[in-house]
Amino acid sequence: MPEQQKPSVGRIVHYVSYGTPGGEYSSQCRAAIVTGVPEGALPVVDDAHAEEWDSDAAVVDLCVLNPSGVFFNRCAQVEPEDPADLPHLGGTWHWPERV
Template sequence: MKPTVGRIVHYVSYGTPGGEYSSQCRAAIVAGVPEGALPAADTEHAQEWESDAIVLDLAVLNPGGMFFNRCPQSEPIHRGGTWHWPEREGI
């Protein structure tokens, strides 16, 4: 699938270090597909992400409000601070 502006994806929250809040999937709307963002160019975390991870600008919907973030894709592991395609259930 190709990400485009307006598509719905899942953002994975980090959770809290003390475990008060766990890492969870949140609904997110693709707000932008940055030019040259394929693959991820985050040198700090480059070895943590898949080499073909797609970076997106997201509007993340949380129960307490919205926030905006640029983050890489992480399909198989769903790490905090990443996005992935929603799982298909019952289709």
């Protein structure tokens, strides 16, 4: 997660859907609104508390906006920083790409 951006209630992010096991529906990025940031869910940025986190994982609660309706996802983890050319991981969130 880039240091300059921190998730907060009301921010727009992308949630990555899982898709279906049979491939009828592929994994897709969906718009989502951050509805909560659970206490202690963000990485601690000072070195004195770095041992409390083993990664840059940030967990948020989301309202995911789908073409067929909305659903709520509690405790969705941020996508790993370095997916490079890999597809996005289902069940994670990330900041929208610049276009």
